[in-house]
Amino acid sequence: METPNAQKRFFTKQLITWHHTDNDRQLPWKSEKDPYKIWLSEIILQQTRALQGLPYYLNFTKAYPTVRKMAAADDEDVYRIWQGLGYYNRCRNMLATARYISNELNGKFPDTHEGIIALKGVGPYTAAAIASFAYGLPHAVVDGNVYRVLARFFGIDTPSDGTEGKKLFHSLAQELLYTEDSAAYNQAIMDLGATVCTPQKPLCESCPLQKQCIALKQDMIALLPVRTKKLKVKERHFNYLLLQHDDKIWVNKREGKDIWHNLHELYLIETDTPTDINDLKKTPAYKALDTKSKPEFAGSLKQQLTHQTIHSRFYTLSIETPETLVLGHGKWVDIKGLKKIAFPKTIVSFLEKNFYF
Ligand code: SF4
Known part of the structure; x- marks a missing residue:
């Protein structure tokens, strides 16, 4: 599917302008430059809503302000702080990674995308977030929020959970990235998805993208993004x-x-x-x-x-x-x-x- 370049330029420009003028979402890890703290926040936020993750982030950064402090912690203490967040594999990987960085990398967080994505528990989304927020590297984040915003704005009905869809959304996201400030761009699209283009009842009237949003024009908001697989519980x-x-x-x-x-x-x-x-x-x-x-x-x-x-x-x-x-x-x-x-x-x-x- 080909999307007109003018629409892509509109998307990126509007998003960045909105971020600098109207995006007032406050979270303590925003604008953070310490890769350890960014990594910590991203691990906590995998499968967890920001408001639920917030007290955990504060507790962890208070108990372990550096990666070396976390690496030296007692397993039981770390699990107790994690208690209630679920997905305990994340906690296990987090501890293993803290110890790997502390022991094998001399306490220095990797500063390349390859180095970051090689860490245990770090997938493409988390790697892109850390690479852009900590080091300004040009990697676009793609998660549920991003699928939703892109599918609606560009009117894409290719299922976002299929191989073709994943490829399409990833390459579109990368193309749209504002490389001069990838951190601001990634933060903007995540915040827009979380606060404006929400799954139910998106706030289209206050959305900076509304003028060219295909889903809004064609009354397809409730239909996008398309997913093929139903979750088996x-x-x-x-x-x-x-x-x-x-x-x-x-x-x-x-x-x-x-x-x-x-x-x-x-x-x-x-x-x-x-x-x-x-x-x-x-x-x-x-x-x-x-x-x-x-x-x-x-x-x-x-x-x-x-x-x-x-x-x-x-x-x-x-x-x-x-x-x-x-x-x-x-x-x-x-x-x-x-x-x-x-x-x-x-x-x-x-x-x-x-x-x-
Ligand atoms: S106009 Fe509405 S549907 Fe379109 S991107 Fe904005 S919030 Fe989402």
């Missing part, structure tokens, strides 16, 4: 038993390739369907507890992840003889020490509701 059923002995609770560190890697949880029995306590008692995992205590139902919670819905049911159960229990890698911890342990959001909510925190 898996339903999972977690039955959690809070095992208690005196002032101690049994917790387990999650390992293996699954969600919440490296976080802690209570005694888990996962079932394929919602299961009541009578059926749960018949499972080998419950029988392994070898207890005659009566489990008490303590509530249920639902947590929505991008590809999974986690339905959790919680029970409390006293354990009389913990020393005879053999339960994998878990350990008994003092209730007072629970706050120091990193748990997934759903367990934090349960513990808070039931006054364990």
Whole structure:
């Protein structure tokens, strides 16, 4: 698809002018030049909205003002600050990258696009953002916001998640980039997508692009951008038993390739369907507890992840003889020490509701 050059020039000029005159979106990492802090903000913002990520950014930069400080941190402390952000792979990669930069690169953040994109957990979007914001390198960011703005403004109905679409949007974004100030351009398009050309009810009347926007002219805003793949969401059923002995609770560190890697949880029995306590008692995992205590139902919670819905049911159960229990890698911890342990959001909510925190 060929887009007229005049329309492309209009796009870039309007966007940059809008950025310098009307873009009043305030975020603490904007105009930041320290590549470590830019990287940190971009890792936090992957799959997280800016307002949700903001307190995490502030907490991390306060606890670890330099990459060396983060590299020297205790894993458990870093996971605890990350707690609630989800996608814990990001946290694991972040720590590995901080240690790589500190140990292998002598604490110096890479200053080329190739060097940045080679870092663990850094994809094309994050690399373009760091390269342009920290070093003014001419790389255009392309993410959901950018797909939306470009698809609507240029009236592109090629699916943005197909191979052809990805290629088309990436090369168009690169062509539109204002190379004299790539940082300003990238910031402008991200902010316009987040605050003006929003997925629902975009603010076209105050949009600097409205005069030549094809979607607006042809009444196609709700139809663009086009996506082919529908997100498949898996339903999972977690039955959690809070095992208690005196002032101690049994917790387990999650390992293996699954969600919440490296976080802690209570005694888990996962079932394929919602299961009541009578059926749960018949499972080998419950029988392994070898207890005659009566489990008490303590509530249920639902947590929505991008590809999974986690339905959790919680029970409390006293354990009389913990020393005879053999339960994998878990350990008994003092209730007072629970706050120091990193748990997934759903367990934090349960513990808070039931006054364990
Ligand atoms: S005019 Fe409306 S649809 Fe077009 S780019 Fe602006 S906000 Fe988006």
